[in-house]
Amino acid sequence: MASKISVSPFWNLPISTQKTQFPLLQQFPSSSRFNSSNLKSNSYKSISVSAAVTEESQTSPPSSSSPASSSKLVLVVGGSGGVGQIVVASLLNRNVKLRLILRDPEKATTLFGEQDEEKLQVWKGDTRSPTGIDPSVFEGVTHVICCTGTTAFPSRRWDGDNTPERVDWDGVRNLVSALPKSLKRIVLVSSIGVTKFNELPWSIMNLFGVLKYKKMGEDFVRNSGLPFTIIRAGRLTDGPYTSYDLNTLLQATAGERRAVLIGQGDKLVGEVSRLVVAEACIQALDIEFTEGQTYEVNSIPGDGPGTDTLKWQELFKASHSS
Numbered sequence: 001m002a003s004k005i006s007v008s009p010f011w012n013l014p015i016s017t018q019k020t021q022f023p024l025l026q027q028f029p030s031s032s033r034f035n036s037s038n039l040k041s042n043s044y045k046s047i048s049v050s051a052a053v054t055e056e057s058q059t060s061p062p063s064s065s066s067p068a069s070s071s072k073l074v075l076v077v078g079g080s081g082g083v084g085q086i087v088v089a090s091l092l093n094r095n096v097k098l099r100l101i102l103r104d105p106e107k108a109t110t111l112f113g114e115q116d117e118e119k120l121q122v123w124k125g126d127t128r129s130p131t132g133i134d135p136s137v138f139e140g141v142t143h144v145i146c147c148t149g150t151t152a153f154p155s156r157r158w159d160g161d162n163t164p165e166r167v168d169w170d171g172v173r174n175l176v177s178a179l180p181k182s183l184k185r186i187v188l189v190s191s192i193g194v195t196k197f198n199e200l201p202w203s204i205m206n207l208f209g210v211l212k213y214k215k216m217g218e219d220f221v222r223n224s225g226l227p228f229t230i231i232r233a234g235r236l237t238d239g240p241y242t243s244y245d246l247n248t249l250l251q252a253t254a255g256e257r258r259a260v261l262i263g264q265g266d267k268l269v270g271e272v273s274r275l276v277v278a279e280a281c282i283q284a285l286d287i288e289f290t291e292g293q294t295y296e297v298n299s300i301p302g303d304g305p306g307t308d309t310l311k312w313q314e315l316f317k318a319s320h321s322s
Helices: 082-093 106-112 164-178 210-222 246-251 274-284 309-320
Strands: 003-005 019-023 046-050 073-077 097-102 120-124 143-146 185-191 228-233 235-237 259-263 271-273 293-300
Touching (some): 082 274, 106 120, 143 164, 185 210, 235 274, 259 274, 274 293
Parallel strands (some): 073 143, 235 271, 271 293
C-alpha cells in the first residue's frame, strides 16, 4: 500500500525577468571542465537568456534539521533532461553547490543562465564510456543524483547510440564504478515495473529492454557498497522542460497532481509529475532512513508536500510500514 499526505501547494517561487548577456562557450575535449579558460578570446558570440533566480520563497519551509547547503557538493548526472533540469534548478535556488556532467556543456548556460563557478561547475563527459569521465570531477563530491534516461521505444533520442542499454545499463555501471567510496549518498532515478518486465503490460514497455536495463542498473547500485536510494518513477507528466531556461523551470508547477504517493515493492501503478520526482530525489539526499531503500513515487490530484522535509519524511516513513 502507498502512503499519501495532503499539505500545502508544491511550488510557489518569485521569478526574476532580468536578461543577461553572456558568451556561448566553445566545445572542449572529452571529460574537460567547462569554464572561461576554455574560451577563445575572439571566437564567440553572445545570446540572451533569463538570469538566475537569487531569492527563494517557499510555501512549505524546509526543515531545520536539513544540513547547511554549503556542506554539500552535489553531482547531477543527466542534468539537461526532463527531471534533471528541475533537480538542478531547485538545488540552485537552495544555494546548494552543484557540479554537472553533460555531453554538451553549452546546454548549461542556455538552461541555467550565467552562474558563479563557486555555485555551479559544468564538466564535459559521457557515462556511456568507461573512460568518458575525468576522475577529478568527483573530487569533493558528497552526493550524487543520477537521472539519466532515454525513451523506451526507438526515437530521435536514440540517435548517437543513446539506447536503453547504453544509457540505463552501461552509463549507470560506468558512473557507479567511478564514484568515490567516501560518497554520502547516490540517488538513482529508475522506473516502476522494473521487477515485472516479463509480465503484461510491462513486457510491452520492455520490448526494447528499457525496464530490464533499468533493473540491471538498480542492482549494480545496490551491490556497489555505496549508500544509495532508488526512486522509481511512474509515467512522467509535466514537461519535459527541455527547451526552457532556469526562470521558466522555476515557474513550472505540478498542476493539480501535487499530492504524493510513495510505496515499496513495485506495487504502484500510475503517473507522476517530473517536479515531484525531482523533489523526492533532493529530499532523499538527507533523510537518513532512506539509505538502502527503493521507493516507487506517483502523484495524484490534491495538495502535496512541496519542499517541506518533515512532510517528506512522513511520506517515506509511512511507505515502510505499508
